[in-house]
Amino acid sequence: MGDTVQITIDQMMDTADQELRRLQLSPRTVYGHCKELQELADYCAQNAIQIYRFDTGIAYFLQRYGLDMTDSTIKLTEKERATRRTIRFLDDIYQFGCARRNSHHDYRVPVAYADVLEAYLNNCIKNNGASGTIDVKRTKLKQFLCYLDGQQILLPDVTASNISDYMTTLCQYKRATIHIISSVLRDFFRYLHTSNILKSDLAGDVPRPKIYVEESFPETWTPEEIQQLLSAINRRTAIGKRDYAMILLAVLLGMRAGDICALKFKEIDWHKKVITYRQQKSGKINSLPLLPPIGEAIISYLKNGRLDSDCDNVFIRHVHPYGPIASSSTLSESIKRYMRKAGLTVKDRKVAHSMRHTVASTLLRDGTPLMTISNILGHDTPKTTIAYTKIDLPALRKCALSYGSRREMS
Incomplete structure (x- = not known):
């Protein structure tokens, strides 16, 4: 429906009613949506809002709960999540002309x-x-x-x-x-x-939004926070053994979540103690040391946790079918769960990725050359690595000067 055609609140509610019937949702789900829709309609009537726009639901959520529903780092109550689901349901109708049964981010190609x-x-x-x-x-x-x-x-x-x-x-x-x-x-x-x-x-x-280097600083973890996170994992369970090994790969080596989820048996050389894998993002090969804590955690999972499966991936789903982990977001969601268990604040939506920033910053403070950090993270150039380490500006300046001097000499 978009911005080219205005849709009134009454029209939106009528369309929402039609979509609820078309999707043949469960009576409980329909009842929940209808209750939320009525409360949103009352809000619009009280505030003389006649036209539905993308910010209508956001403003309603802010007024009702005092929260920004677009902030994914906020832990919502079940009631707040129900309201957000209904707003997203309406936003789908507004943007696409219809609602989708599946998750809000599940787009199927027409x-x-x-x-x-x-x-x-x-x-x-x-x-x-x-x-x-x-x-x-x-x-x-x-x-x-x-x-x-x-x-x-x-x-x-x-x-x-x-x-x-x-x-x-x-x-x-x-x-x-x-x-x-x-x-x-x-x-x-x-x-x-x-x-x-x-x-x-x-x-x-196509508009080109400007991106400012200083616009946001990467989230990093303190050693104490890392220890709290790891201590929150129940390593006596199969899933705990799996998650512990996966998180160690992120914490100690800075591997991307997607690469961890896709790690295959053939990519681990136990004799040379090296992990050699093809990066999903760049398609390039990267080699990292198989550190003792990581090797021990993987062995513990393989011997006492991993279910029987023909899957070539080291880490698999522990619900049927026992195959590859479908999405890299699975690791981030697991980390968030352990963070809450440890009493840590979930600051960053991409918590798994924030560990790459932490590895980079730690190496930088330890005096590791920028080029070496770049190689460990699998970056094409040190320029990309700078974005990961900009939170530690003093150390970065020294490292950048050193890198610049070497380039001039070469």
Whole structure:
């Protein structure tokens, strides 16, 4: 429905009622949504709000609970989560013209766009695109194509105005996320133009949000917090043994969550005590030392925790089917659970990734050369590593000066 067509609160409530019936949800779920919808409608009536917009639900949630529902670091009560689910239900209708039965972030490619999307992604693969990058592009474009489908816009008919309208629906995202979406869309539109699907190259019509280096500082962990986290894991259970080993890989080596979840048996050389794996994000090979605590934790899991499975991955799901862990977010969610158990504040949505920042900062304070840190984290250049270590500015300045001097001498 978007910003090109205004939808009244009454129209939104009628559409929501139709969608609840269409999805054939359980009576309990329908009752919960209806109760929340009525309370939101009352709020709109009391505040003379006649038109539904993306910020309507956000403002309602803030007024009702005094909380920002877009802040994923806040621990919500069951009632607050129920209200947020209903607001997201409405936002789906507003953005796509219909609601989805599955999770709020589960976008299914509309049939009309499926072939074009796959052709584009295959083209990216041919151009040596990394698997992690391909996955990001797939996810962001699914979201965009669902929006077009809800607006009943075919790809050959897309205009600069349509792009602008879509970008305005992303206001609830962080600037860095919008920057990624913008980059993906520009590349997609360039492909559509060169493939003669679009007569005009609309890449230049996609807004480019500015990203400031100093805009946000990376979250890091203190040694005490790390110890509290690890102590909260019950290593007597199978899942506890698995999670402990996985978290050690993040804490001690700074491995990405996706790479930890995808780690295979053949990538561990027990004789040389080395882990050699292909990074999902860049597609490049990285080698890291198999430190004794990590090796011991993995062996403990394999001998006394891992279920029987033909899966090549070291770490697997412990619910049927016993296969690969589907998403890297699983590790972050596990860490959050242990943080709460340990009484730690969940500050960062990507808690697993914050451990990479911690490893980088720790190595930097210990005097490790920037190039070495870059290699450990699997970065292409030290420039990327600087973003991970900028919280320790004094040590970073010394390291940067040293790196610059070596470049001048070479």
